[in-house]
Amino acid sequence: MRTWRDGGGTLTFEAFEAFEAGSGVRDVPLRVAASYRARTRGLLGVDGVEGALLITPCGGVHTFRMRFTIDVAYLDRAFNVLAVRTMKPGRLGLPRPRARHVLEAEAGAMGRWGLRPGTRVRVTRSDGTEASPPAR
Numbered sequence: 001m002r003t004w005r006d007g008g009g010t011l012t013f014e015a016f017e018a019f020e021a022g023s024g025v026r027d028v029p030l031r032v033a034a035s036y037r038a039r040t041r042g043l044l045g046v047d048g049v050e051g052a053l054l055i056t057p058c059g060g061v062h063t064f065r066m067r068f069t070i071d072v073a074y075l076d077r078a079f080n081v082l083a084v085r086t087m088k089p090g091r092l093g094l095p096r097p098r099a100r101h102v103l104e105a106e107a108g109a110m111g112r113w114g115l116r117p118g119t120r121v122r123v124t125r126s127d128g129t130e131a132s133p134p135a136r
Contacts, residue, residue, distance in 0.1 A: 004032065004034035004056050004057075004131070005032070005034055005035075005125075006032055006033060006034050006035050006038045007031075007032050007125060007126060008029070008030065008031055008032070008125070008126040009030045009031075009032060009123055009124050009125040009126050009131065010027050010028065010029065010030055010123070010124045010126075011026075011027070011028040011029075011030040011051070011052055011054070011103070011121055011122070011123060012025065012026065012027050012028075012121065012122045012123075012124065013025070013026055013113075013115060013119050013120065013121040013122065014026075014119070014120075015113060015114025015115070015119075024114060026113050026114065026115075028051045028052050028105075028113060029050055029051030029052070030051055030052050030053070030054055030123065031049075031051070031052070031053050031054070032053075032054045032056065032123070032125075032131075033053060033054065033055045033056070034056050039055050039056075039058060042055060042061070042104065043066060043070065043104055044065055044066060045065075045067075046067070047067055047068065048068060048106055049070075049104070049105060049106055051105070052103050052104060052105040052109070053103070053104045053105070054101060054102070054103055054123060055101065055102045055103075055104065056100070056101040056102075057100055057101065058099070058100075058101060058102040059074075059095045059096055059097075059099040059100065059102075060093050060094060060095030060096060060099070060102075061087070061093050061102055061104065062091065062092045062093060063087045063088065063089045063090060063091045063092075063093075064089075064090055064091075064092070065089075066089040066090075067089065068089065068106065068107070069086060069087065069088045069089065069106075069107035070086070070087055070104050070105065070106060070107055071084060071085070071086050071087075071104070071105045071106070071107055071108065071109055071110040071111070072084070072085045072086075072087055072093060072102060072103070072104055073102070073103040073104075073105075073110055073115060074096040074099035074101075074102055075099065075100065075101040075102065075103065075121065076098045076099065076100060077100040077101075078120070079101070079120055079121045079122065079123070080118065080119070080120050081115060081116065081117050081118060081119045081120075081121065082096055082098060082099055082117060083096065083117055084110050084115060084116060084117060086107050086108075103115075103121075
């Protein structure tokens, strides 16, 4: 998919711990922020988030005026997780040179989900269309 739109969807990935267990596919509710207005607002002014927020395009975030601590995952253009960081309110995250998308969730959520660097995620819009690049 080349044109991103604001809306809902599902984030799907194989959890890191599950490689030994074999059944660790996770589906997480997702909100997509693709317009300038939605990307600028992000999670500002909310008290929590159910699932995750995908900000695209995006290479770095800040948590000024945020009300809670968040987990941030930086994704490259192929939707591979480059890094996962926890950011307290009032911080400025350094931009990631290869990052093209950012996932945000409540602090601790990505650890519970098993989302780690090296994980490849898939985004499916609420209308059922695939938003991720094809497999290599």
